[in-house]
Amino acid sequence: MKILVTGSNGxxxxxxxTLLRPLGELLLVDIQELDITNAGQVNxxxxxxxxxxxxxxxxxxxxxxxxxxxxxxxAVNGKAPGILAHAxxxxxxxxxxxxxxxxxxxxKNSPYTENDTPCPVNWYGETKLAGEQAxxxxxxxxxxxxxxxxxxxxGSNFLLTMLRLFNERDKIxxxxxxxxxxxxxxxxxxxxxxxxxxxxxxxxxKSSVEQGSGLYHLTCTGQTTWHGFTTAIRENVKAKGTARLxxxxxxxxxxxxxxxxxxxxxxxxxxxIEKTFGVKMPDWKEALNLCIKEMEF
Numbered sequence: 001m002k003i004l005v006t007g008s009n010g011x012x013x014x015x016x017x018t019l020l021r022p023l024g025e026l027l028l029v030d031i032q033e034l035d036i037t038n039a040g041q042v043n044x045x046x047x048x049x050x051x052x053x054x055x056x057x058x059x060x061x062x063x064x065x066x067x068x069x070x071x072x073x074x075a076v077n078g079k080a081p082g083i084l085a086h087a088x089x090x091x092x093x094x095x096x097x098x099x100x101x102x103x104x105x106x107x108k109n110s111p112y113t114e115n116d117t118p119c120p121v122n123w124y125g126e127t128k129l130a131g132e133q134a135x136x137x138x139x140x141x142x143x144x145x146x147x148x149x150x151x152x153x154x155g156s157n158f159l160l161t162m163l164r165l166f167n168e169r170d171k172i173x174x175x176x177x178x179x180x181x182x183x184x185x186x187x188x189x190x191x192x193x194x195x196x197x198x199x200x201x202x203x204x205x206k207s208s209v210e211q212g213s214g215l216y217h218l219t220c221t222g223q224t225t226w227h228g229f230t231t232a233i234r235e236n237v238k239a240k241g242t243a244r245l246x247x248x249x250x251x252x253x254x255x256x257x258x259x260x261x262x263x264x265x266x267x268x269x270x271x272x273i274e275k276t277f278g279v280k281m282p283d284w285k286e287a288l289n290l291c292i293k294e295m296e297f
Contacts, residue, residue, distance in 0.1 A: 001200070004029070004051040004093075006036055006084065007058030011155030012098065015189035016055060023196065027051065030058070036080040039087075046087040052205065053196070054088050054095045056081055059128075061156070063102070064259040066124040077127035082134025089140035094209045096192065101148035101180060101219075103129045106263020111223075113269045114215045122260035132215065141209040145192065145218040145273075148266055149229070151288075152185035153295050158226075159288075162233050163297055169246050176227035176250035180266040183219040184287040191218055195277045212276060217268035220284035225250075232285055236292040 001024030007013040008028035017028050027049050035041050036058055046054070059077055060066060066073035081097050088095040102125035103118040120126045135142050151159035165172055199208040224232070227250045238245055253262065270281055 001025070001053065001205070002049065002051045003027070004046065004049055004054045006030070006034065006054070006056045010057055010059075011152035011157060011185045012150065012188055013057040014154055015152065015186045016057060016192065019189050019193045020055075020196075023193070023200075024052075036084060037075040039083045042080075042083050042087050043090070046084075046091050046093065050091060051088075051093050054084055054093055055192070056084050056095065056097045059098070060124075063122060063124040063262075066127065067122065067259040070123055073123060074127045074130065077124070078130030078134065081131035082138055085135040085138035085140045085142060088142075089138050092206070094141045094143075094206055095135060095138075096143045096145065096196075097131065097135045098188070099132050099144055099146045099215075100125065100128045101146060101266035101268055102263060103132070103146065104263055104266055106178075106265045108265060111267040111269040112217070114217060114272050121263055124260060125263075141206055142213050143195070143209060144215045145188070146215065146268060147183050147188050147217075148219045148268060149180045149182045150185055150188065151182060151291070153291060155185075158182075158229065159233060159291070162230055163237070166234070166237060166244050166246055171247045171249055172230070173249045173251045173256060174227040174230045175253055175256050175262075176225045177252050178262050178264055178266075179223050179225055181219040181221070181223050181268065182229045182232075182284045182288060184291045186291070187220055187282060187287050188218055191273075191279050191281065194279055198277055216273040216276070217270055218273055219268050219270065219281065220287050221270065221281050222284045223267045224284065229288075232288055233292070236289060240292070 004027045009030040060073040105119040151157040
């Protein structure tokens, strides 16, 4: 099996690269090797490598900066997935693309399902929704995995930001009225690989993906607030005894101004992915504990 991974230097790309190696030949590319917004470059790379599977982990993830850097955010998140998907369709490949809980407006009181109508409240969400739609319209066999509050030991994410702030401040104000599910990038990578293996079992990987093409929610289980997430990080840091422990002050969204609006509730239902592929997702606290145990700080 030949697998092309974009965004290979990102937190999800790195995790996938490690776990995918036993499955076949990998081509790992990041912006330095391939500009995914350039259709000519993408088509040449896909034609030359002839992958069976393209995994697109590349994304513009700076939610607030996207409000001002609109053109680049849309190019990376909205247009590039379509370019990759069209190249996959033209060359007989399958594409797996990653999206976000921020395609929803956050007004629903219960977890969002794949059947709920997206309605982003910020430009980042708009661009990610455009990317989903571009992949679907391409006609390529595809799996689109929406995840949420992604963090890991590398890259740029909430966990690493909090660990830095713990060492810089005595008090930290954290939003306590937005709900979601913190999700370790390794959980997403492991589940992705587990699903790929299941779809390869009958020796008809492409046709299996064609039958299951569509949107799936892929996160840890449970839910919390940003304040609850930070409190759990603090508890793990305290257990390791390796960093300062600042006071965490809960605040309302209205007291914490940001360029981009955030959904109040972005929890996602996992019923579809668990029933379709027989996967079992771990609790978010359990995953966080394992992630921090591995880290050195």
